[in-house]
Amino acid sequence: HxxxxxxxxxxxxxxxxxxxxxxxxxxxxxxxxxxxxxxxxxxxxxxxxxxxxxxxxxxxxxxxxxxxxxxxxxxxxxxxxxxxxxxxxxxxxxxxxxxxxxxxxxxxxxxxxxxxxxxxxxxxxxxxxxxxxxxxxxxxxxxxxxxxxxxxxxxxxxxxxxxxxxxxxxxxxxxxxxxxxxxxxxxxxxRPPVAWIWAGVVLMMTILFTVVIWVISLPGQSETGIGNSMSVAVPDVVGSTFEIGSVNLGKADLKVVRVGQASDTVPEGQIIGTDPSARIKVPVKQAVTVFVSLGKGTTTVPQVDQQTEAAAQGMLKDRKLAVGVSTLEYSSTVAINIVISSDPAAGAAVREGDTVNLVVSNGLVQVPSEIGQPYNTAITALSALLLQVDARPDAGCAGGLVTAQSLAPGDQPQKSSITITYCSK
CATH class of the missing domain: 1.10.510.10 (Transferase(Phosphotransferase) domain 1)
Incomplete structure (x- = not known):
């Protein structure tokens, strides 16, 4: 070599x-x-x-x-x-x-x-x-x-x-x-003689011209000059159901990517179009995006997070969506009666009349019992709940453990004040 x-x-x-x-x-x-x-x-x-x-x-x-x-x-x-x-x-x-x-x-x-x-x-x-x-x-x-x-x-x-x-x-x-x-x-x-150089150039041009003519004459040639062995025309599946269309695309050795799209004219479940479009030559195994109709009256869930429960319900009704169940949930950060999230989530594609459920803050936190816990551990846990913590040392005992807390364990309002007593000797 x-x-x-x-x-x-x-x-x-x-x-x-x-x-x-x-x-x-x-x-x-x-x-x-x-x-x-x-x-x-x-x-x-x-x-x-x-x-x-x-x-x-x-x-x-x-x-x-x-x-x-x-x-x-x-x-x-x-x-x-x-x-x-x-x-x-x-x-x-x-x-x-x-x-x-x-x-x-x-x-x-x-x-x-x-x-x-x-x-x-x-x-x-x-x-x-x-x-x-x-x-x-x-x-x-x-x-x-x-x-x-x-x-x-x-x-x-x-x-x-x-x-x-x-x-x-x-x-x-x-x-x-x-x-x-x-x-x-x-x-x-x-360097070889000049005559040999020109002879080589002529020979290469002849071979190149012959190859180009042969490639152009191949049947089923695409605009890019790629033969059937390397490319395939995208089948026309517009108007068919996604199930039938995906089968036809698979037979053409193409991959399928489904994307839902709202349409007031194409019935739900039927194919609106493809990308690349039908009859376009593409390499085999290429992914073809198939746009499938979601039917009439489609919409998206509005962003209701951080809204009051009443305001969120009004926004859903404006989109012609049904207001479902409101579930109360503990939160140390979201104020009482404020929406934490929705189901389906904001931005999801839905049909008019679909039900959207809300998760709303109850304005409470669950206070744990910190008695018997190390002082530092108790401070960290209570502060994570955004409670106002006041620590009082007790010089009558040793070990750094909590001996008392002012709030009973269980549900307490957000940002409540709590006093803990701990051994400081």
Whole structure:
């Protein structure tokens, strides 16, 4: 591949890993003689291998080195080699040892340290020789096991990849490296002849034109050029019941969202419309909002909280709603005969004539017995009821417990005064 990096690695929705953009590999394959003669450097400087930086002939082990760089970055949050200019990064790939990942991220285990450093070996004959070997060690390290380091026999490695060229002058090759300051893909390969460039442009235009014609000719094409395999027309369900309409939308592989809407013309339960509208092409699985009639005479419950009971009843009658039961409830904050809440709640969509019940404050609080309780606990509990608390110490006893209270336990008016006596000795 020669350019393994995060930007060329994609994860599918079902978790499969895909390596993309084999442009450099194809370019080298098509121009291998030229590349060998010129020592061209192709790749992305942050992720390419020492042999790429030196302009040497590379094999699959260069991709394993790049994978090691990515693994280092995943574990530490940064690349192993960094610099202001691409040439500085390339030099580090050739000459500088990488940091141990655990020195940057202490959570990295020694086993993973070993795997990463082995993958980043400068000499391709000393790093992983196959992706399977690399994967096995990663799995072992992830399971908390010591990776089983395997040193391939020299004759096997030589027969598979050729002799070790490490004796070649490494630093001398750096003079061939033409780099950009932003560390993006570095290429110093000689430009192809102009005739080949124009031939390639003509070929690509021909292919593009053919594809466009083929797509346009597909049956059932939407305005956006998306075929039936990816989109569907919204069925016309206006006028049908929600039950029937939702079934038809489901058959079209669309999701349904129901929204009630008042209507003086469409009978209750029938569909008024959809969003998107009927016959509009949409992607499959898209949610379609279905507006269902609530029938004639629909209204909403008014905001009656904090109103007097009489005023709240008048507001309900103005909306042509029936006044239901008024339930009295204790409250330390809402004054007597003031509405605490309604059922249904304010803003709810209802039909004219529906009943609305009210919850009204009785103006009372339930005072507990604090005798025998610690002084601080009693003060906190009584203050939470918004009572006016007066504490009187009794030096004749010890322990800080309440010995008496002026109000009897039970119902008492809001904001009443209460005196408690407690042991202060």
């Amino acid at each position: 020669r350019d393994v990096k995060p930007g060329n690695i994609m994860i599918t929705q079902n978790g499969q890993v895909k390596v993309m953009d084999f442009g450099i590999a194809r370019a080298v394959s098509d121009n291998s003689a030229t590349v060998a003669e010129t020592g061209a450097v192709l790749g992305t400087v942050r992720y390419f291998s020492p042999e790429q930086a030196r302009g040497e002939t590379v094999d699959a082990r260069t991709d394993l080195y790049s994978t090691g760089v990515i693994l280092f970055e995943l574990l530490t949050g940064r690349a192993p080699f960094r610099g202001e200019r691409a040439a500085a990064v390339a030099y580090q790939h050739i000459s500088e040892p990488p940091a141990t990942p655990s020195t940057i991220n202490p959570r990295v285990s020694p086993y993973l340290d070993s795997v990463v450093l082995h993958a980043l070996n400068k000499n391709k004959f000393d790093r992983y020789q196959s992706a399977a070997e690399f994967r096995n060690d990663v799995e072992a390290a992830g399971a908390g096991q010591v990776p089983q380091r395997r040193t391939p026999a020299e004759e096997f490695s030589s027969s598979l990849f050729g002799a070790d060229p490490s004796a070649a002058a490494p630093d001398a090759q750096l003079r061939r490296l033409v780099v950009n300051d932003d560390e993006r893909t570095v290429r110093t390969q000689a």
